[in-house]
Amino acid sequence: MKAIVQREYGPPLEVLQLEDVDDPQPGGHEVVVRVRAAGVNALDWHLVTGEPTILRLAGTGVRRPKRSGVGRDVAGVVEAVGKDVTRFEPGAEVFGWCSGAFAEVVVTREDSLVDKPANVSFEQAAAVPVAAITALQGLRDRGELQRGQQVLITGASGGVGTFAVQLAKHLGSEVTAVCSTRNLDLVRSIGADHVVDYTQEDFTRIGKRYDVILDIAGRPPLLGCRRSLKPGGRLVMAGGEGNRWFGPLGRNARGMALSLVGRRRMLTFLAKETRDDTLVLADLLSSGDLSPVIDRTYGLAAAPEAVHYLEDGHTQGKVVVVV
Ligand SMILES: NC(=O)c1ccc[n+]([C@@H]2O[C@H](COP(=O)([O-])OP(=O)(O)OC[C@H]3O[C@@H](n4cnc5c(N)ncnc54)[C@H](OP(=O)(O)O)[C@@H]3O)[C@@H](O)[C@H]2O)c1
Numbered sequence: 001m002k003a004i005v006q007r008e009y010g011p012p013l014e015v016l017q018l019e020d021v022d023d024p025q026p027g028g029h030e031v032v033v034r035v036r037a038a039g040v041n042a043l044d045w046h047l048v049t050g051e052p053t054i055l056r057l058a059g060t061g062v063r064r065p066k067r068s069g070v071g072r073d074v075a076g077v078v079e080a081v082g083k084d085v086t087r088f089e090p091g092a093e094v095f096g097w098c099s100g101a102f103a104e105v106v107v108t109r110e111d112s113l114v115d116k117p118a119n120v121s122f123e124q125a126a127a128v129p130v131a132a133i134t135a136l137q138g139l140r141d142r143g144e145l146q147r148g149q150q151v152l153i154t155g156a157s158g159g160v161g162t163f164a165v166q167l168a169k170h171l172g173s174e175v176t177a178v179c180s181t182r183n184l185d186l187v188r189s190i191g192a193d194h195v196v197d198y199t200q201e202d203f204t205r206i207g208k209r210y211d212v213i214l215d216i217a218g219r220p221p222l223l224g225c226r227r228s229l230k231p232g233g234r235l236v237m238a239g240g241e242g243n244r245w246f247g248p249l250g251r252n253a254r255g256m257a258l259s260l261v262g263r264r265r266m267l268t269f270l271a272k273e274t275r276d277d278t279l280v281l282a283d284l285l286s287s288g289d290l291s292p293v294i295d296r297t298y299g300l301a302a303a304p305e306a307v308h309y310l311e312d313g314h315t316q317g318k319v320v321v322v323v
Pocket residue numbers: 041042043130131134154155156157158159160161178179180181183198216217218219237238239240241269270271272310312313314315316317
């Protein structure tokens with residue numbers, strides 16, 4: 001079968017190649033999935049380039065990547081199951097996460113997958129796992145967002161942000177979305193009550209205060225964010241690229257330090273893939289309360305271009321590789 005393979009760190013267009021590799025075989029609790037679509041995430045770009053460098057020390061491989069497969073989010077059809085698998089049978093349409101999703105076939109644990117709702121396409125389902133779980137956990141768990149509260153979301157038009165706007169509305173909050181001029185209509189169309197065009201105004205200087213700020217863009221000044229929180233409010237530092245050595249760690253540390261004084265919390269946040277939350281998202285897809293926004297799709301051979309496209313950080317919703 002064909003798969004996108006990475007043997008060294010570097011620019012996606014240089015280090016990613018489509019190669020013939022062996023078909024994966026399932027272990028006891030594993031499922032073989034014929035991939036129909038694979039979502040592309042900022043995470044993939046980081047793992048391909050090996051930046052920030054701290055990531056390599058955290059276990060991806062210091063000199064070269066330990067894993068050659070690329071891509072995390074997957075949607076497809078179960079082709080074979082291991083002897084201990086109880087949840088799925090061949091033919092089931094599923095989505096979830098795996099290692100090396102940019103491939104014709106993948107193997108992953110059965111608890112990494114859920115049934116794909118019949119009303120969404122494989123492309124839509126593949127757009128969901130990492131980005132929507134990040135949005136859900138950032139708002140509900142780290143932000144402790146409550147019904148009736150006011151939330152501001154930066155990076156609202158991107159992969160994580162377009163899910164965050166919809167989920168914040170679903171959680172019953174009043175949503176202010178921050179994005180650039182060309183995306184104002186997009187964020188309104190997915191439910192934002194108010195918009196701030198960051199090319200025209202700085203939300204930290206317009207005198208409004210929020211219960212929760214989900215900072216996906218990672219750009220606004222931290223002191224300004226603190227000023228824009230109500231007493232007891234929470235800033236969830238979900239995104240941002242930072243420098244090439246430490247990524248967002250420096251900004252996160254400054255935020256935590258600012259939290260030591262006063263009643264406003266500035267919180268670091270790392271999403272965790274869980275089957276329970278993927279089931280929550282599957283229900284919302286099924287009921288139509290969540291609808292993935294897809295910027296563009298690429299074929300498998302063009303997956304390096306898809307990862308490269310993410311580098312600029314201006315996607316409108318999600319990018320998906322269709323296999
Ligand atoms: N903490 C976690 O567990 C976790 C999980 C997933 C992702 N992340 C991080 O979250 C971040 C966003 O991921 P994503 O997949 O949503 O990326 P994305 O699809 O590329 O979206 C990035 C967004 O940032 C906005 N943006 C770019 N420049 C900006 C600026 N100067 N000021 C304000 N907004 C700006 C863009 O909007 P415009 O086009 O309108 O400028 C776009 O909506 C990344 O840093 C990623 O690493 C963290």
